[in-house]
Amino acid sequence: MSFTLTLVRTIVVVAGYMSLTGCANVKPWEKGTLARPEMTFEGDALDVRFTEHVYSSKEAASGGAGVGGGGCGCN
Amino acid sequence: MISLKYLDYQDSQSGQDRIGVHAPSIMVMAPVAGVWSVSGTFTSDVVSGASPAFHTEQLTKMKDHRKAVDLSVTRYFPRGSLTLGASHSQESDYISRGLSAQGTISTEDKNTTFNLGVGTSDDTITPSYGGVHEKKNVTDVMVGVTQVLTKQDIAQLNYGFSHGRGYFSDPYKLADERPRERNHRTILARWNHHFAFTDGTSHLSYRYYWDTWDIRAHTISGEYVQPLPYGWTLTPGVRFYTQTAARFYLPVDPANPSWPTFPSVNATEFSEDQRLSAFGAVTVGLKVAKQLSPDWLLDVKFEKYKQRSDWAWSGTGDPGLAPFDARTFQFGITRYF
DSSP states (O other): OHHHHHHHHHHHHHHHHHHHTTTTOOOGGGOTTTTSGGGSSOOOHHHHHHHHHHHHHHSSOOOSSOSOOOOOTTO | OEEEEEEEEEEEETTEEEEEEEEEEEEEEEEETTTEEEEEEEEEEEEEEEEEEETTEEEEEEEEEEEEEEEEEEEEETTEEEEEEEEEEEOSSEEEEEEEEEEEEEOTTSSEEEEEEEEEEEEEEOOTTSSOOEEEEEEEEEEEEEEEEETTEEEEEEEEEEEEEEOOSOTTSSSOBOOSEEEEEEEEEEEEEEETTTTEEEEEEEEEEEETTSOEEEEEEEEEEEEOGGGEEEEEEEEEEEEOOOTTBOOOOTTSTTSOOOOOTTOOOBBOOGGGSOEEEEEEEEEEEEEOSSSEEEEEEEEEEEEEGGGOSSSOOOTTSOOEEEEEEEEEEEEOO
């Protein structure tokens, strides 16, 4: 788990650095584009679900984007 | 919001049909009292066709009907959210129950959002030929950060860890004895960029996966969302995938290609499942959506998938396996309230 801790620490440090150094000094009134549905990471929920289900039943790798969702006998 | 989607999936090897899936699905999402949202999904999967008993040999007829329900409740806070979810999936020979919790918290300027998720699933496996009653338990933990980079760029980095114990073998395959433990880790990086001059948006993502069965996999995907006049949107996409073989995968014996490969006498772990071999895969797809009115959205998506042993980026694929292809078709309609 030491690798896990290192990675979590790296993520926190990088994100903290980016927000402190003003890498993202984007103001609320400048977020019109970012608020558009195609700029979010969620996407079309049913499409994403079908696609992940198909890939996880044909390939060995799975996961990465979230937790939860039921397993099945197809893999 | 109510969304209906219909999936039609068909795969094949060397032009010969294997598994077909017809899956209607419905999702309902509703805000409650301003700070809550509830969401539910129901999917009915009818799976039929033939599946190889080992490698890509001895196609054996199968048919199953899976019913899956997911429910989730989200509470929104000024700078974050908390989601609790439950899922249940049932087939004649497989039941899976899952619980999950996910939280997000943003910095004051909302340019950085941290997320943490924990999920667990309990599965019961009872193959149709009887005599086997097995269990599998998987726990997933995920941490990540989403960062606004510019007015047109947003990126996400997730790290996931999964710990699984129990029955991982495929009860319908010959010579399939897998370890009773499987832990995997994933790193996922995603980046969305908006192009002012086309009004289009690109989605790029990379995932690295590695597990305790010695499988390592890279997934790179990209799509581009182009809005057009009259409510049309075109989204072409491409995906590249490669994996190494599980350390206990037994390749096709070139001397006896249509027979199972015999494990060595003292081997306790072995599998001749194509999905545990080394291979590479490519998907190309196109989604077309049409906003009919502010309340109604129609979409269709078509994808083609090819999996080949000699497309593995690292490690050696198994040249004795037949080439595998699949195509999916999705049709969806959404009503917003």
